[in-house]
Amino acid sequence: xxxxxxxxxxxxxxxxxxxxxxxxxxxxxxxxxxxxxxxxxxxxxxxxxxxxxxxxxxxxxxxxxxxxxxxxxxxxxxxxxxxxxxxxxxxxxxxxxxxxxxxxxxxxxxxxxxxxxxxxxxxxxxxxxxxxxxxxxxxxxxxxxxxxxxxxxxxxxxxxxxxxxxxxxxxxxxxxxxxxxxxxxxxxxxxxxxxxxxxxxxxxxxxxxxxxxxxxxxxxxxxxxxxxxxxxxxxxxxxxxxxxxxxxxxxxxxxxxxxxxxxxxxxxxxxxxxxxxxxxxxxxxxxxxxxxxxxxxxxxxxxxxxxxxxxxxxxxxxxxxxxxxxxxxxxxxxxxxxxxxxxxxxxxxxxxxxxx
Amino acid sequence: xxxxxxxxxxxxxxxxxxxxxxxxxxxxxxxxxxxxxxxxxxxxxxxxxxxxxxxxxxxxxxxxxxxxxxxxxxxxxxxxxxxx
Numbered sequence: 001x002x003x004x005x006x007x008x009x010x011x012x013x014x015x016x017x018x019x020x021x022x023x024x025x026x027x028x029x030x031x032x033x034x035x036x037x038x039x040x041x042x043x044x045x046x047x048x049x050x051x052x053x054x055x056x057x058x059x060x061x062x063x064x065x066x067x068x069x070x071x072x073x074x075x076x077x078x079x080x081x082x083x084x085x086x087x088x089x090x091x092x093x094x095x096x097x098x099x100x101x102x103x104x105x106x107x108x109x110x111x112x113x114x115x116x117x118x119x120x121x122x123x124x125x126x127x128x129x130x131x132x133x134x135x136x137x138x139x140x141x142x143x144x145x146x147x148x149x150x151x152x153x154x155x156x157x158x159x160x161x162x163x164x165x166x167x168x169x170x171x172x173x174x175x176x177x178x179x180x181x182x183x184x185x186x187x188x189x190x191x192x193x194x195x196x197x198x199x200x201x202x203x204x205x206x207x208x209x210x211x212x213x214x215x216x217x218x219x220x221x222x223x224x225x226x227x228x229x230x231x232x233x234x235x236x237x238x239x240x241x242x243x244x245x246x247x248x249x250x251x252x253x254x255x256x257x258x259x260x261x262x263x264x265x266x267x268x269x270x271x272x273x274x275x276x277x278x279x280x281x282x283x284x285x286x287x288x289x290x291x292x293x294x295x296x297x298x299x300x301x302x303x304x305x306x307x308x309x310x311x312x313x314x315x316x317x318x319x320x321x322x323x324x325x326x327x328x329x330x331x332x333x334x335x336x337x338x339x340x341x342x343x344x345x346x347x348x349x350x351x352x353x354x355x356x
Numbered sequence: 357x358x359x360x361x362x363x364x365x366x367x368x369x370x371x372x373x374x375x376x377x378x379x380x381x382x383x384x385x386x387x388x389x390x391x392x393x394x395x396x397x398x399x400x401x402x403x404x405x406x407x408x409x410x411x412x413x414x415x416x417x418x419x420x421x422x423x424x425x426x427x428x429x430x431x432x433x434x435x436x437x438x439x440x
Contacts, residue, residue: 094419133399
């Protein structure tokens with residue numbers, strides 16, 4: 001081996017070493033750095049608002065600004081890490097694979113599985129129709145398909161992050177559990193009602209190309225890429241809503257008097273839950289904008305069940321999605337779909353107002 | 357000439373997939389035509405269940421995600437090599 005070959009050899013090992021380091025060391029380092037920054041957000045926000053700007057903790061401006069300066073970076077940091085993780089997890093669950101898992105399942109167990117898969121399968125409401133067709137043609141029962149279509153938008157990673165960040169893990173867990181419950185029960189009820197006749201005829205007549213598709217093998221590097229893409233696409237899209245939502249939340253936090261919402265959205269107002277659902281269904285917003293506002297309302301005495309019901313009807317039942325579904329479902333079935341889901345949300349709202 | 361079809365109902369991700377393929381075609385310097393397919397029945401016929409789906413000369417290269425330009429260039433080069 002001459003000198004040149006040796007140098008080449010050395011640099012090759014060096015390259016190999018750096019790539020190993022890159023694969024294991026870098027992510028670990030990033031996570032530690034993330035955690036350290038995350039932990040120091042509150043002290044940093046306190047230092048900025050109370051020491052640098054000299055505002056007092058009890059003043060309106062002080063508590064508003066402190067809330068904003070702390071919550072914005074906190075929620076964005078949580079979003080990045082969770083959306084990245086979810087993006088990686090979703091690379092394991094393609095809609096094709098989900099369909100294969102659900103095909104041949106009976107109702108009940110099928111509804112549960114469909115709702116669970118609705119969380120982890122990547123889904124964009126614009127592909128609701130082809131997905132519906134694909135499911136029906138694979139012989140998946142109508143109710144099971146709808147369980148999937150209810151859970152997929154309703155249980156949303158952005159909402160999960162925001163609820164976790166602003167209310168803690170209990171409320172986040174309640175959100176996932178009740179979302180699953182509504183998707184499972186509503187799908188099951190629709191299945192029991194035997195509403196297949198309200199699916200547009202062409203859906204069943206249509207013969208699709210049943211050619212199977214073998215999923216491309218993904219490496220871990222591909223999955224990491226998927227995670228990064230998810231962060232770019234989702235966080236890149238929702239961050240202005242998060243900032244705006246937190247700004248409104250901060251204003252409410254600092255300026256609206258304690259207990260102000262109690263009379264309107266409190267437990268004692270029996271009509272608050274249905275009103276929240278009725279208002280929420282036609283509204284269409286993403287979770288990112290709505291959760292910070294809700295968090296602030298809760299802080300001023302709105303009841304948890306009412307606030308959750310409002311949020312779920314805004315993000316779970318959206319007008320654009322029902323319009324898209326109209327291509328495959330007749331009006332009657334869409335009405336039942338919206339009705340059953342809205343009723344489920346209503347029950348969840350009341351239930352939480354009673355429990356908490 | 358390559359025929360590239362991008363299946364999608366016209367949401368932002370599908371538009372992006374279309375633009376990416378357009379850019380990739382230019383970069384690859386290969387002759388080709390890109391078609392947008394937004395008809396639901398067409399999509400179902402092609403067994404599309406998660407959009408966007410990208411097809412080159414009848415072969416599916418990508419399902420349910422928007423590819424990067426460099427990745428798309430590779431597909432186009434491979435397809436062009438096969439055509440010859």
